[in-house]
Amino acid sequence: MSQWFGADSYRAIPEAKSVEEAEPELPCPEDLLNWRDAQTVAGVKIRRSPTCVADNPYAVAAFVRGTNNVSQEVLMASGLTPDAVEKGRDLDGDGDPDEIHIRLEVVELNGGSPESSEPSAQFAIAPGITPGFWVFAPKMFGMATENFESVKARAMLRLPSPAIRIEQGDVVKITLENSHYMPHTIHFHGVDHPFVDADGEGNDGVPITSERPVLPGAARTYDLNPRQSGTMFYHCHVQPHVHIMMGLQGLFVVEENRPDNWLQTLNVGAGHVRVPSVAVTERFDREYDLQYLDIDVDLNNRIQTSNDARLITRDMHRRYDITDADSDFFTLNGRSFPYTFRESLLVAKPDERIKLRVVNGGSTGVALHTHGHKVTVTHYDGIEAKPAAQIIRDVVWIASAQRVDLELQTTDDGLHSYGSGIWLLHDHQEKGVTNDGLGPGGNISAIVYEEYLQEDGWPKTQGVDLKQFFTKAYYRKEVPVWESLSQGTFSDPQIDFWLVLRFIGLALSLAIMLALLIRAFIRHKP
Numbered sequence: 001m002s003q004w005f006g007a008d009s010y011r012a013i014p015e016a017k018s019v020e021e022a023e024p025e026l027p028c029p030e031d032l033l034n035w036r037d038a039q040t041v042a043g044v045k046i047r048r049s050p051t052c053v054a055d056n057p058y059a060v061a062a063f064v065r066g067t068n069n070v071s072q073e074v075l076m077a078s079g080l081t082p083d084a085v086e087k088g089r090d091l092d093g094d095g096d097p098d099e100i101h102i103r104l105e106v107v108e109l110n111g112g113s114p115e116s117s118e119p120s121a122q123f124a125i126a127p128g129i130t131p132g133f134w135v136f137a138p139k140m141f142g143m144a145t146e147n148f149e150s151v152k153a154r155a156m157l158r159l160p161s162p163a164i165r166i167e168q169g170d171v172v173k174i175t176l177e178n179s180h181y182m183p184h185t186i187h188f189h190g191v192d193h194p195f196v197d198a199d200g201e202g203n204d205g206v207p208i209t210s211e212r213p214v215l216p217g218a219a220r221t222y223d224l225n226p227r228q229s230g231t232m233f234y235h236c237h238v239q240p241h242v243h244i245m246m247g248l249q250g251l252f253v254v255e256e257n258r259p260d261n262w263l264q265t266l267n268v269g270a271g272h273v274r275v276p277s278v279a280v281t282e283r284f285d286r287e288y289d290l291q292y293l294d295i296d297v298d299l300n301n302r303i304q305t306s307n308d309a310r311l312i313t314r315d316m317h318r319r320y321d322i323t324d325a326d327s328d329f330f331t332l333n334g335r336s337f338p339y340t341f342r343e344s345l346l347v348a349k350p351d352e353r354i355k356l357r358v359v360n361g362g363s364t365g366v367a368l369h370t371h372g373h374k375v376t377v378t379h380y381d382g383i384e385a386k387p388a389a390q391i392i393r394d395v396v397w398i399a400s401a402q403r404v405d406l407e408l409q410t411t412d413d414g415l416h417s418y419g420s421g422i423w424l425l426h427d428h429q430e431k432g433v434t435n436d437g438l439g440p441g442g443n444i445s446a447i448v449y450e451e452y453l454q455e456d457g458w459p460k461t462q463g464v465d466l467k468q469f470f471t472k473a474y475y476r477k478e479v480p481v482w483e484s485l486s487q488g489t490f491s492d493p494q495i496d497f498w499l500v501l502r503f504i505g506l507a508l509s510l511a512i513m514l515a516l517l518i519r520a521f522i523r524h525k526p
């Protein structure tokens, strides 16, 4: 246009659009029930949880003593049924129970509801993000939501499925009580178990070799008597490309046999182990269970489309094609950033040894990177590496279903640690640090030294404000990414009114010219 009509005089670029500030959620919700405190419940010494959000200590105590061995008061406060984790006799006479019976149900989170357009039994992985999940869950009394008014799932009903802890040599029964509308099983991956149980029934959880899946409303008990210790895995083996990815998977830890070894049989949501085993406390100051999972919402959100189990079954098992899958969300212990900062921080003091048990439950690998630290890989798939093979790394590759045990040392020697601070811990495949392609998000967490932790469990970040990440608007991609840094500088521009008017004018004159041409052409037709 400037070639034809000459250059325009200078006009200022349009003003920046003002951004409506959304009210952020509290980064660190108040600990109204004092669940974070160190406390003794039913004679069980429960460690302090340094992060904002902590597990219910009554449930922790019931998992240690056995739900059949605690008072009615403790059981009521835990929310568990009396048969959720039953503990029996001490078979080897070393002071701890060796007969363990765990009952697990299957719970749907963020499913469709006929009553509302909102998903029911809600579990948000980040502000406003609620993909559908199925999880194994401890057996609880009452309803799945917080109360009659709330659509939120109760704190114990969450992703990931609980980490299970038993002792080497325990006589373990695990009953799957299928409370869901689809068939499921449990396969114990890497855990020593016979192919068939004492009654000759399938015990491997695999519907194509050993057993019929457990139908809705039915139950099956698996028998285990593991001879080897280590960090293992469990998951549903029915249509595994769908059911594992929906969340039916968890860590399975076989602890070394020690006297008086009272174990926290379930660690709900994985994370900080508040009652670690004797063998772990012999060598380590703290222990964390870490489970990574990536999510393709094209699969997970199919449970929100209807309330007809037949339609959902067809949609998930025949129409969904995992070979076309692409991950949208990346979780650590069931959450994505910024929620990971509430409950998945690895809290440390200088000169500590911390045990990390890591599983990658996802379909792609995890390139786990520790800022400020190099970790020692002590075990792969539950097997201890020989001392010379215990490599020190700052990126650890974890394949699908693989477990690595890591030793995090916080000795400030420039190798194991560079000193105190808030050091990120994340997947170094760049999409892993986004929520649906928007950063920051994904499985970002951090190694935080206690001196960098506020009293309420929030890290003392340096000169940054994470509030805008605690709004749904940010993750709906409505907020310019640097808005909090410098208002207006990097915002979206307003529409340039004059430019639009000029284009409309140009379009109109072209249209008139074209109309005249056509008219002239028609007239001249003989």
Ligand SMILES: [Cu+2]
Residues within 6 Å of the ligand: 183, 184, 185, 236, 237, 238, 243, 248
């Ligand atoms: Cu299943």
